[in-house]
Amino acid sequence: MSTYLIGDVHGCYDELHSLLQQVAFDPEKDTLWLTGDLVARGPGSLEVLRYVRSLGNAVRIVLGNHDLHLLAVYAGISRNKPKDRITPLLEAPDADELINWLRRQPLLQVDEEKKLVMAHAGITPQWDIETAKMCAREVESVLSSDSYPLFLNAMYGDMPNNWSPELTGLARLRFSTNALTRMRFCFPNGQLDMICKEAPDSAPPPLKPWFAIENPVARDYTIIFGHWASLEGKGTPDGIIGLDTGCCWGGSLTMLRWEDRQLFIQPSNRQQNNETSDAALRAE
Template sequence: MATLLVGDVHGCYDELQALLRQAAFDPAADTLWFTGDLVARGPKSLEVLRFIQSLGDSARVVLGNHDLHLLAVAEGLQAPKAADQLQAVLQAPDRDQLLQWLRHQPLIQQHAEFAFLMVHAGISPLWDLTTLQQCAQAVATQLQSTEYPQLLAALYGDQPDHWSSELSTVEQWRYTVNVLTRLRFCYPDGRLALQCKQTVSAAPPLLIPWFQLALPSTQGQQVVFGHWAALMGQGTPPGFYALDTGCVWGGKLSLLRWEDQHYFFQPSCSNRDGVGITLSE
């Protein structure tokens, strides 16, 4: 039995299948953990969703910003972007089944035995573990309810950028989703700097990568995340694992076998630069 952690797939179905062959994935015995952004920008988001859903309990998923955007587009709350290549999902005969499955995935996953926590993007330095769990669960509960469009409509925007328990319910939802699915940098006081998408070396001096701040919520746990392709899996402190290595941008898809800390890499089938898209997006 193996615990296999996979970086952002972004519709790169062929690379995912090749990577799983490398790792000798056995769905009857192994568990696949995905860092989110299953869909968008790559050519086969529909195939990716169908495959991961078919794994049942052999898959663990956290939602990424592109996964949530797909749900918002499906509800008519956001306009589809041609570069996202999501029409096959939106027009699929099993669309409703796939989208219902997607919105029932959480924003965080924890492994009790191995003491690691998985998120798509980042963790607020202003949260303790209880607050992190409660905020993530509040969003998941709303997303899984019949009133989930109310949540999806409230997600867009960069404010509030600072946590307070006195924020309104909608503000708490937006802050939570921005942290867990969009965060890269913070200011020294913990405020979110969501507009900065550069590499660490190119960022303004005042900004700090979220994983370099004190994080009360992660004490005693290691953290696995995706989202930040520009890191290419490098530059994180011990106990932090950055698994998005930019497959959809012409990089590679990464998989970490947790038990022996062995990495597998599958190069992109082609260089998909997109139009106006950079590796850091």
Template sequence: MATYLVGDIQGCFDDLNALLKEASFDPSSDHLYIAGDLVARGPDSLAVLRFVKSLGEHGHTVLGNHDLHLLAVSEGIMKPKGKDKTLPILEADDREELLEWLRQQPLLIHVEQANGESPGFVMTHAGIPPVWNIKTAKKHAKEVESVLRSDRYAWLLENMYANEPALWSPKLEGIEKYRYTINAMTRMRFCKPDGSLDMACKLPPEKVKDRSLMPWFQMPNRRTINETLVFGHWAALGGVLTDNLLGLDTGCVWGGSLTMVRWEDGQRFSRPCPIHA
């Protein structure tokens, strides 16, 4: 049994399938973990959803910002983004089954250490805000997941579209707390010196003129410094592979590549992708 971690697929089903074949992925015994954004700009988001769902207990994904946006579009809350290719999902015979399955997926996955054989990891789409430890992150993720899986999910989707509050406070309640959690776990890239989230800048860190902005994972006193964090979302980073940070978005659909890592031995699999975005 092997564990595979892959970055943002964005509807690039053929590229995902090619990577899995290269790695000799066995859907009956291996496990696939996806760092969110199953859908959006690539040519076959419908096939990606159907495939990951078909893996059952061997397929795992966190929700990304594009996945949440698809749910909002499906409810008539938002319109599809100009370059999204998700209409086939909305017109599919199994539309409701797929969207219901997607709505049940978590914001955070914590795979704990197994019998001392290999370290565990924590996966979210964008990261974990520096002020939170894993226990706190799991608590707030579960709160959002509970609402998303309830009959209040449309209310949550309708009210998640804003950049405020940018600064965490334990006093946040209701939609402000939920929105901060969603933004931090699915949209975050940079933080300001006071720890507040900057939602505007999408550049690679070396090209940022405002030197007060810092990647969330480089913030001083980050409370998850001793955890292995797996994330996607930030294509401009070009991937991050260190001892305890795995940034797996390497620009699939942007002319980069789709990247997958086998957790047990760190072997990397990568496939160049054409520009779809």
């Protein structure tokens, strides 16, 4: 029995299939963790969702910002961007089933036995593990309810950017969603900066990557995240692991086998056609 953790798939179904073949992944005995952003930008978002859903209890995922955006597009709240390449998914005969399954997935995974925590963007330094679990559950609860379109309509925005237990309503849900699915940089006090999308060494002071600030959760757990392709899986401290290596941008899909910490790499089937435009798209 092995535990495999894979970075952002972004519709790269062929690469996902090839990567799992490398280790002869067996859903009858192995477990697959996925860091979110299952869809968009790659050509196989529909195939990825169908496959991941078929794995049942053998898979543990978290929702990413592109997954949430898909939900908003399907609900008629946001527009379908051609560059996301999700039209085949939106028009599929089983789209309703896939979307309803997706919106019932978590934003946070915690394994107390393995001391593993996974969120798409990471864990804000302003939270301890109990706060992170509480805030994730609140978002998950409204997403799985009949009132989810109200939340999807209100989730876009960069404020509030500072955690307080006194936050309520949609403002609280928006902060939690940004922290779990969009965060990259923070101020030294842990306050989110939702504007800067530079490489970590190019950010203006006093901004720091969220993982460069003392994090209460990292004291007791290994934190697994995706979202930040330009990191290429590098530059994080011990106990915080970034697995997004930009497969949809022509990079690779990266998988970590937890039991022996071995990495497996599947190169992208695509090549970057324009580094300048890709760099701009990565920041979205």
